[in-house]
Every structure is written in structure tokens, then in C-alpha cells.
Amino acid sequence: MAKTIEEINEKIQSGNVVVFTAEEVIDVVRKKGTKQASREIDVVTTGTFSPMCSSGVFINLKQDKQKMKLGGGWVTLNGVQAYAGLAAADIYLGATALPDGDPRNNNSRRGRFRYGGAHVIEDLVQGKQVLLKAEGYGTDCYPRKWREQMIGFDEMNEAVLFNPRNCYQNYNVAVNLSDKPIYTYMGKLNPRLGNASYCSAGQLSPLLNDPMYRTIGIGTRLFLSGTEGYVAWHGTQHNPNVPRLENMTPRAGSGTLALVGNLKEMDPKWLRAVSFTGYGVSLSVAVGLPIPILDEEMMRFVSVSDADLKAPVIDYSRFYPTGEGKPRLREVTYAELKSGAIQLDGKDVPTGCFSSYQKAREVAEHLKSLITDGRFFLSCPVSPLPGPTEEQGDLK
């Protein structure tokens, strides 16, 4: 019999809710079948902890007695420029922003990108103060033209993490067919298929457990780096129209989520700045999404294992940057990727991941305990995410 989110929340309230992680549930469904399992299980928790450059924070600064208009001016935090094209006291600091003096990839040297926007965000979450420098042009109502002071969360009315895109539903496996090493957002790729990089929690990944966006939609409450966050919108580049397997999971990157949450409540354990040599700065956040088991179909969706999920292997030395050459070298399962090596051109290519499976597990376990303890309730989405609307395109 079908369940509703309201009924599940009543069970959470009364302490009778049955929750499994998306990893644990695989065996349960194998033993009991989807029908019986769907009657017994109420919620399945997913988790992911991975870098996503499409991250940043909206900050509203408290004004001093003499007010200042930041909008249209120039603002840095620890030397990293924030976007000031908003109202008098609002700025947006992007995770990938770099200080002016950073050598980047100039001078024939691969940049190290040791400090950028994500590091400022990490410093704030760790309770540190950062140096604000702001220049405005002065108006009759906002006369002040210069402000320089150490600031932390106490000097901000709001600090809201907003990720225009996160939780990619599946992603490329990156390799390098050329004769020299390359440095990418998928890390260092050694020449002639020296290694393969992937970036997904696979069977624990949120959108791979709700492949057709039946329960995850706008307004879905989630665990975001230590606090409650929400799905604000479909993420940028959300593309539901990619070829899918029989279990309806996409065979390439497809759905994405825009996420929002209160940065002031986040935990440094679950939010980390990252530096990719030769590429830039990014931010890792922890996301845990609860999936209500409304019926047998949802039970079947969440019971997918790494062996049931496939990702395309892409050459990042040629096809990815230029669109030339062979579009996809192979399709591999996450079970193969997690074994430590994949077969390509008769070669065992060692694999590494940028999404921490160990942390993904911890996130899913943590969300499970929050729900079981009655400290996290599920929300009904106010609007669904765009689903597939046209015939599936070619696999490119």
C-alpha cells in the first residue's frame, strides 16, 4: 500500500519510523523483495561529499553607524574579491574566486591555488575572522566610502550558502589518452591511460536513488554540511533527457540540484575548501537527501547497487576540451570503478575518486540517526524538478 510523506512524518514523530541507508537497503531488498521491503521501510537516506565549484555564499553585512553602499563598489575578503553588484550591504562570494596576486597558471607554472573563495568560506565556518576591505562611491544616504575591518559571522546579518548546481546525477570518468600529464578539475591525469578519475558516491548518491525525480523536488529538506538545507530549484545544467538504463538511471551526467542553507549553522567537519593543482579552488559540501519509500517503485529505485549504475569514460586530453575524437571510450559500472581498476584498451587502469565514499556513508548514517531520533522531518516538494520531456538523445 502506498504511503504519504505525512504518514512517514507521523511515524518519525512517534519514534516508529524505519530507516536504512541506500547502501544497507540493497541487501534488505535482495532478501525480502521490493514488495515486502516497501511495506516495512519508510525512508532511505543517501549521502555525498564531493567538490563542486558551483558554490558560494550570499552575505549581508551589518552596517556601522555611518552607513556605506557596497553595491557598485569593490569588496575583498582576505584579499579575495566578492561580487558587489547587489544592494547596499549584500555581496556574493564565489568558491572559485582568487586573490588578485595569485599567479594562477601563469609564468609557465601550474598554479597551486592555495587560497580562494572556498577557503574564506571555510575560515568563516571554522569561526575565524577575515579581513574585509570595501570601497564605495558614497551617496547622500550612504556617505561612507571606505571600510576595513576584521569580520566574522557576528558582523553579518545573514550568510547563506547557495550552490547553483550540486548533486550531479552521475558523472564522467576522466582519462588521458595523450602523451603528457594533464591537470583538470578531475585531478591529475597521467598520460596514456595512467589513471582514471571518477566523482560520484554511486549507490549512495542522492539523484541516482530517485532517478526520475519522483520525491526530490523544489522545497525538499536535506542535510547540508551540518544543518538543514533545501532544494531551491533544479540545478544549472539540469538535463533529464539523457539516455537511461532499464532501471531508469542516466548513463551520463544529467539531473542537478540548486541547494540553499544557513552557512552560520554549518559544521567545519562537513564543509572543506579544496585546491586542484593547475585548475583552481573549489568547495566540498556534505549533502544527505532522505528518500521517502512511497511505494514499491521507489523501493526498487533505491535498491540499485554499484553494479547497476554506469558512467561514461571520457578522454580529457582531447574530446572533453575540444569536442574532437572519440566521444566515449567505454561505459563502466561503479562496481568496476570501486574495484580499483578498469579495463581500457586491454590495460588495467587504476581508479581514484574525488567524492569520498567514506564521508558519503557517514552523511547517510548521520541523516538516518537524525530521522530515527525524531530530529529531522521530511518535506513535501512544492513543485517537481523537470523530468524527461523528449526522446532520449544520443550518447555523446
Add this chain to the structure above:
Amino acid sequence: MNTKKVVLSFPPSTVEDPIIYHLIMDYGLMVNILRASIDAGKQGRVVAELKGDDNQLKNGANFLESKGVEIEPLTEEIRHIEEKCTSCTSCVPLCPTGALNVDRETWVVSHDADKCVVCLSCVDVCPYRAVTAHFQ
């Protein structure tokens, strides 16, 4: 026979001396150089595996010290900072000796200093900067 992995720091005054040659010819040690560099100030650094009996190793070490060469055990070279590591495994395929490895049950990444040859492949590829090289 014993094997010791060491980091040798050569003062500028020794830069013209064939010290490794003496280690092999006069002290009977087998020397396998894993890494060598010299900086603009003529400070040299060699990461090497020394193989010999206890006496040969002891005499070789005395010789190096008499020349002002500092000897440090290699295990101090690469530090895996566990509290910074998220066990993402991005370093694992780039480590040629399997010193950085992941337990595929717990998915925790660890560093086995005995297997590490301080090739430094891992240092710049860790996005969390959880692997660092220490020469001094």
C-alpha cells in the same frame, strides 16, 4: 643484510665530492638513489636506499656525518595528515608503490611509510592538501 631508506642533506661544501662513490667503493654499501636534487644555494638532497650489514651501515653513516651530511630516516618525509584527509581516494592511483592505499571495506585511506619512496606524486594531487612533504 639490512636496508635503510634515508634522506641525505648535503652542505654546499660537499657538492664537488663524489660522496656516493665513496659509500659504495670504500664502505661496500649498495646505494639505490630514489630521488636527488640540488638547489641554487648548492644544498643537495638525496633520497636513497642503503643496503649492507650492520657494520657497513654504521661505518657509512659515520663517514657521511664526518663530511657534514645530515642523515634522516625517510619515513619522516611524507606526512599524511589524517584529520585533513577525507579519504576521497584521488591520490591512490597516482601512488606508484601502493603506499597510499584504501581499505575497500571501510573506504578509509591510509599511508604506509614503509612502502613510500617519496616520489612526491601525491603532494600536489591531494585537493585537501592532506599529504605534505617534509625535508627539514
